[in-house]
Structure formats: structure tokens, C-alpha cells
Amino acid sequence: MRITRLRSFMARDDVRPRVIVAIDTDEGITGWGECYNHGPDRALPAILDYFFEQIKGEDPRRIEFLMLKLQQQTRFPGGAMHLAAFSAIDHCLWDISAKAVGLPVYRLIGGEVRDKVRVYLGVYTAPDPAEALDFMMARNAEYGLTAFKLSPYRIDFHAERWGEVVRTSADYFRRLREIAPAHFDFAFDAHAKIYEPWQAIQLGNALAPYDPLFFEEPVRPEHLPAWGEIKSRLTCPLATGESLYSRYEFLNLFNARGCDIAQPDICVVGGLLEMRKIAAIAEAHFVVIAPHNPMGPLATAVNLHFSAATPNFKILEYRLPLKAPYVKDPYLPEDGYLRLRPDRPGWGVEIDEDVLRQDGYIHWERKLLPKPDGAWGYP
Structure with missing residues (x-):
């Protein structure tokens, strides 16, 4: 061939x-x-x-x-x-x-170590706890989802006093815990928007009493010793990795004791082969893997096979493929999990080439606003 x-x-x-x-x-x-x-x-x-x-x-x-x-x-x-x-x-x-x-691909990389893969869904459109819960309960009713990820920021942290940012974030999570089902998991993604490590520690520890699934990427990834400091002073799980590329960068992160949960992206690090090597190094450091996956339904299929065969896998980020017709039969959650398709070879999905022949390009970029003083600063 x-x-x-x-x-x-x-x-x-x-x-x-x-x-x-x-x-x-x-x-x-x-x-x-x-x-x-x-x-x-x-x-x-x-x-x-x-x-x-x-x-x-x-x-x-x-x-x-x-x-x-x-x-x-x-x-x-x-x-x-x-x-x-x-x-x-x-x-x-x-x-x-x-x-x-x-x-199926997972049979070529050692076979499945689990029968299904738990997923979590991002919730970024409802600022009010009751509105957020309405959104989550609807997804729970339809797909059985019980894990969700939100932004920790409730006010503009550039324009407001930092103490108010921390207070409003903690109040939000406290209220969400009070009204949500006890078995729901909530993670918080800070999107690397914090520059000073002490602020990351303060915000993470304000969320910690309400038991977050993890606190994700509060600062940028370049200076790994800062991650070791943050993790050593946090009282909740720290997650990062979407901005790191290779097994070597992840090894440096683990040597710095910089995270509890690693989040490599199978569309970033070089593919499934490199992802498996990163997972093996993480396993040797007692670190679990929660793949970063804000991508489309084909990437989700790839991630599913990786997750099914990875012993130290924890949970998979997931986007509902409601407007991605190039995959005819995407993996959809059942009871909060994606199930394997052992009778389907390869990734187990069918691609619609007729859809792909229509150029679907749409411009997208990060939505960043300058600070009150006019500087872009960090990130």
C-alpha cells in the first residue's frame, strides 16, 4: 500500500x-x-x-x-x-x-481499557447561575451530561479591583453548588488571562471550597517554575497543557510538578502517536490526562480512541456537533459518555465529502479587549 x-x-x-x-x-x-x-x-x-x-x-x-x-x-x-x-x-x-x-484504531494501540469515555461540555453564555443551570439541565436531560466547564470571571478583571473579581467568582460557584444536583462536576477555565501567579493562586483557592473538577490554565505556559509554585499552593486540582506541543515540554512541566491534570491536544502535539507518548510520561508522574478538545466531531472521534486505550485518562472536553455536517454520524453522549463503535473500522465515523467540497471558511480570532489604560498587555 x-x-x-x-x-x-x-x-x-x-x-x-x-x-x-x-x-x-x-x-x-x-x-x-x-x-x-x-x-x-x-x-x-x-x-x-x-x-x-x-x-x-x-x-x-x-x-x-x-x-x-x-x-x-x-x-x-x-x-x-x-x-x-x-x-x-x-x-x-x-x-x-x-x-x-x-x-477500530483503539484496537491497534493496545485495545480499550474502558467501555465508554466520560465527557464534559463548556458553558460560556449564561452569566447567571440559574440560567447556567437551565442550560446544563437541558443537556443533562438530552445527553445525560453531568460535567461542565465555565469561565471563573463574573466581572471585567481589568476594570475592577482584583479582590472583587475573586469574591464574585467564589460567590458564583457557591451559588451554583447550592442549586445544582450534587453529582454534577464543574471545572473553571481561566484561559491564561492572569499574569501574576499570586492572583492565580488566590482565585483558585477561592473556588476550591466548592470542589471544582479542576482549575484550568490560569497563566501562560512559558515559565514552568511558576506552575510548580501555583500548584504547590493551590487546594484544588490544577490543569494545563493545551498550549504545550511535545513530550519534551510536558516532561518539563511534570518535572516542575506543575499540574495535577495534563491537557494535551491531539490536534496540536503532532497526533495520536505523540499523544500516547505524553500520556505514558504523565502516567509515570502520577498525572492524569484530560484532553483539550474544543474541536469538531472528527477530532472528537480521534480523541475517543485515544481516551479508550489510555489508562490514566480522566475526562474528555466535548463540543456538541450541532452545526458540523461534514461528519455524517458524530459521536453523541449517552448518559454523559461516548460509547465505542467496535464494529466500525478506523475512527468509526463517515465523512461527507460533498459538504467538504463547499468552502466553509469563516474567520475566527480570540476576542481580546485592551485594558483601561489602552495597553493590550497579557495575555
């Missing part, structure tokens, strides 16, 4: 662009993968075409060999854009390999 062609498509999932990749073979098997959309998304097809020249004519089942070849062909360590391209290529190779033997 040989690789004959790479095709990339600009799709969309509601208001977010998605870069979907297909690799074709001379035996008629096509593998599918998804890039992380860091932006500029229009650059990714050109990057993918460049790397395709390194793997054209190769056997797609030699995944470790091909990914090593791609990594060695780049003179400097990979950054966001080309690792996003590597990730999609890796996904395609695993999909092809599993389809070639008629098995």
Missing part, C-alpha cells in the same frame, strides 16, 4: 473554521484527520502540501517511521502551525492502518 494523494478542506463547525485532511492510497483506502485551527487557517493547506512531498509514495502503515521522517525534515523544533499539520497527517495514517485490517 502506498500514499498517492493528500487533500485538505476548509470546513466549519458553527462559528469556528475547521481544517480537515484526507490521505488517499493506491488500494482505495482513505484516512481522515483534523488540524488545530490556531490561525492563520488558510496557511495550513500550503503547509500540508509541503509535507506531503515527504511522505508521497510511502507505506502509510509505517506511522512511527513517517512521523519521525517529517520531524527530522524540519530543521527546528515544531511550532503551532506545522505540528497542527503533523497531527492531521498522523490521524490519517492511523485511520488508514485500522481500516486496512478492519479494526
